[in-house]
Amino acid sequence: ELKVExxxxxxxMQEGKNYTIYCNYSTTSDRLYWYRQDPGKSLESLFVLLSxxxxxxxxxxxxxLDTKARLSTLHITAAVHDLxxxxxxxxxxxxxxxxxxxxxxxxxxxxxxx
Amino acid sequence: xxxxxxxxxxxxxRTGEKVFLECVQDMDHENMFWYRQDPGLGLRLIYFSYDVxxxxxxxxxxxxSVSREKKERxxxxxxxxxxxxxxxxxxxxxxxxxxSYEQYFGPGTRLTVx
Numbered sequence: 001e002l003k004v005e006x007x008x009x010x011x012x013m014q015e016g017k018n019y020t021i022y023c024n025y026s027t028t029s030d031r032l033y034w035y036r037q038d039p040g041k042s043l044e045s046l047f048v049l050l051s052x053x054x055x056x057x058x059x060x061x062x063x064x065l066d067t068k069a070r071l072s073t074l075h076i077t078a079a080v081h082d083l084x085x086x087x088x089x090x091x092x093x094x095x096x097x098x099x100x101x102x103x104x105x106x107x108x109x110x111x112x113x114x
Numbered sequence: 115x116x117x118x119x120x121x122x123x124x125x126x127x128r129t130g131e132k133v134f135l136e137c138v139q140d141m142d143h144e145n146m147f148w149y150r151q152d153p154g155l156g157l158r159l160i161y162f163s164y165d166v167x168x169x170x171x172x173x174x175x176x177x178x179s180v181s182r183e184k185k186e187r188x189x190x191x192x193x194x195x196x197x198x199x200x201x202x203x204x205x206x207x208x209x210x211x212x213x214s215y216e217q218y219f220g221p222g223t224r225l226t227v228x
Contacts, residue, residue: 004156009154031215033216033217035219041221041222042204042219042220042221042222043157043204043219044219045216045217045218048215048216088156088157090157092215100145100208100215100217101159101162101172102157102159102217103159104149104156104157104158105156106154106155106156107156
């Protein structure tokens with residue numbers, strides 16, 4: 001059974017600091033997703049990582065994927081308050097060749113303090 | 115823009131009631147999904163559908179059923195609501211693998227069963 005673990009579950013950081021969220025998964029998968037969720041809102045897609053060694057960056061966020069280590073990281077550079085949200089990673093499994101199922105991590109609640 | 119809409123943002127129902135949650139997508143996606151989100155547990159897949167009238171159980175289907183009579187619409191049914199079904203319910207849709215795999219989420223329905 002595919003399991004996805006995120007850590008930390010909660011992260012309080014000061015503005016201007018750097019930090020990394022980790023996402024480990026238990027079985028082979030070549031695709032990994034990062035989503036952001038603001039309080040009371042739905043999930044917004046941040047990154048889709050499709051192969052080993054993939055790296056994507058958007059503003060202060062950078063995501064990478066190491067399929068051999070079954071590890072993805074979401075790195076935050078010089079955090080700002082607007083980045084406060086819950087971040088989820090999700091790993092792709094293919095069902096029946098036509099549908100993908102996502103298995104989500106438990107999420108990391110990020111609080112950026114001024 | 116991809117749009118996934120859900121029939122209600124907030125819903126309060128009594129124990130034993132039959133509850134319908136509706137989801138509509140306007141991107142001609144083949145796949146549709148229902149998740150529930152609970153604190154500390156992330157998102158868990160209840161049911162999904164890869165075609166009209168087709169449905170597959172996800173990880174936690176007990177107490178739920180689904181209906182997909184039209185491609186754009188996917189309904190989640192709680193036959194007899196119970197308090198442990200109080201949760202946030204999220205609908206998502208995607209194209210059929212491998213043409214595209216990213217899932218797009220609706221705004222969510224927060225269901226309270228009293």
